[in-house]
Amino acid sequence: MASRCINNLGGQVLLMDVTPEQVNDYVRKHCREYYEMPPGFIFKDIRMLLKTPMLVGLQIRKKRVLLPFTKPCPGYGTMLYEVTAKEADLDFIRSNLVKVSE
Template identity: 30%
Template sequence: MGGCLEAMKPEVVLSQTSFREAREYIKKNVREYYEVEPGYKIFDVHIIGVAPLYVGVEGEHLIFPYTKPCHGTFVVKVPGGDEIARLRKRKGK
């Protein structure tokens, strides 16, 4: 995983999944989530995939799909910090 994301020791919630499965997982399992455009940046990581892409907020954590070249797409959970406020300022759910 990318430098900063790896340093945060992400919890892998769902591994080797598809963009669609990642989207459905977040939609069904995370109460607060936001649609973002492909390329949306969280910390130093650009989220890639097929729209719509969802980023979930659970307590103080962000849950989002992360695609690692040659390894596939994962749904990861990391401490959200200031990214949560930035995400909430965007248009809704």
């Protein structure tokens, strides 16, 4: 069963308590490659809690994934995490999500 805690991935919070539009704009500006992630998508055994589909971005040279998440806890809301990724993580996203970027 998938975990629900994004904290298990480590990484750092880039944006906190923002709108899905703010997350998507940030991903578009900071990533050449990004994909639409539906609510409930499971990445590294963590179910992504989202209210609407949002963009997940790949930073290939830095080996990072920009990952949106909505924490149900009061005071957190929608966030964007930057997590370190292995090549297998990038391939998993590429093969399981729909590419949005050019």
